[in-house]
Amino acid sequence: MAWCKEKEDANMLTKGDEYPLHQTPEPMALSGGNRNFYDRYFFNGYSPDGNIFFAAALGIYPQLDIMDAAFCVSIDGKQHNLRASKRMSSERLDLTVGPVTVTIIEPLQQLGLTVTGNDSAITAEIRFTARHQPIEEPRFIRRDGPRLLMDYTRMTQNGDWSGTITVDGQDIDIGNCRGTRDRSWGIRQVGASESQPPPAGAFPQFWWLWTPLNFDDHACFFHSNDDGDGLPWNRRGVVDAISGSVTEFEPKTIDLSYHSGSRRIKQVRLATGNGSLSITPRTGNAARSFYMSGLGYLHPVWGHGMDHGDLEVAHDVIFLDPAPAIDMTTIHIQALSDTVLTVNGREHHGIGVVEQLFIGPHATTGLSGLMDPAV
Template sequence: GSVFFAAAMGFYPQLGIVDAAFCVLVDGVQHNLRASRRSGGERLGLSVGPISIAIDAPLEQLTLRVAANDGPLAGELHFTARHFPIEEPRFTRRNGTRLFMDYTRMTQNGDWSGWLSVDGQRVEVGTDWAGTRDRSWGIRPVGAAEPQPPQGNFHQFFWLWTPCNFADRSLFFHSNDDGEGAPWNRRAVLVGGDGAERHYADPAFAAEWQPGTRRLSKLTADFDGSTRLTLTPSGPIFAMSGLGYTHPLWGHGFDHGDLEVAHDSLSEAERLWGNPLAMHVQSLVRADLADGDRSDSGIGVLEQLFVGPHAPTGLTGLMDPA
């Protein structure tokens, strides 16, 4: 857990925009590289400025390249899947009568290899580096804000996502809940070493909060009478604004002209609770899975975005701390 990296690439054909980001968290500092270009209707060009992706074997292998640029980040990273992707239930949500999101997503754990560098310091990435990738398509709130938003506009959003890697298994759990705690999209999937999937349609979970924040200190999820996942934060916080989420200038689908590339960084202090750039976060976690007579320990991330109330966990107000 000494080095954490993340990357994203988004195509918005209705806006004519493609954007990408690459972030590395090391020595307490999160370095962010972002790029955006106009697509001209082209959907097959998998490069934005210095960031590019190559599909080496569909649904099995890909390569992420970050060419040298005027910022501190570069690298060449290869992803090899551990299993066939899982498909999450379709996400459909409305604000009043207006469609807010309607998309489908597949998710896949895998191993990473290659190298990355920060300020010229090279880090070798071995095959013992575990991670996750996802691919979604459909409708999301992207681009410039609506000039005439619907009544009762965005005031509540509860999101948990927990991809976990174990020695020979993968586990995924997510939950979108309304303010009363009723899930409108929740699922868990346990993928065995042989690729067999066990689906849990209605898991239950319990949250413990870091005092004075909306950040979790522990999450426990019960999938059935004999399968329980416990997640405990074990590393630094990664701010999803590095990838564009909720960023006021580099939000997904924003128009920056024919091509623009930018970079910045977030210190550990700047990623503390209270900074709007660090409300949507991922935390590196220790994952402990009890499955009948079997126990596994591994690593994962705990993605969290909590806006508005959530009765079962005690959240009230728009951003009141727990």
């Protein structure tokens, strides 16, 4: 009997196959069998006085053959959001989506972001330079009954920014800005909604707190994913001295308060093993809350991995409201925060963000219902 080989439907070789990064016998264009696989870049940056806050993201969804990106700038009471999406023809290394491009200058050390001329008010030519080696967060695995909802890894890194962002013709030098970038990859829900959700009909609940913080001599990270009872299913903290020493911590409890009538954090306090951490989001005229919907999170049209055709670019402006209605477009934010890190009795003052997404109950901090505000 003659041996024969089944013919492939199409040539799946791409530029990625030139690099020695394969981890399966498949071409790089293929990434398992789960349609929710994703690979994502995230960036944020902020000036010490909070006058400018910017963020960007680029997501790759190999099974959906979609790549999308966004670049947002919060300034003068307005958040400018530029979003783009393309069908990527399985080419994962072409990190340009419309006007937005991510460039890997030096892996794990320097990355570039370019926003070329477009119909929005913003362009940019900026660079992120890491202040320390990236932190690998614990693997996130979460199921709804038998269905896998999450299985992903994230690395997080604080750094300094350089370059220029232009808003409405005004050139802004961001050389005094610090911020955070992360890379995450794996499985979480992307693209169109599932046609047949799990039959158990679980009550929606997701409590997420993420706090990357910058100090002159330290970088600090803390995150917690909790269930409805307030018990963590993924939690970790890291204090990283820029000189190289690293201290990990996992507090059993979080001393946390909300602003009354909202689901927004008022203050967070926790023990770090060899000291403590206090984080206070800014209020009043100094407040700076960034709506993550600008980057597509929970956005009804520009959700991650949605198909907008061969190439689509759109932009809008959100007028920042210090007390917005609680809904899916405003519930997920990053709040610019002042923070105090105590290490072996010495205080270090810094700045960072409190990312918060609180849907459903959280018994230990008093949240109830789907979106009921804190008392």
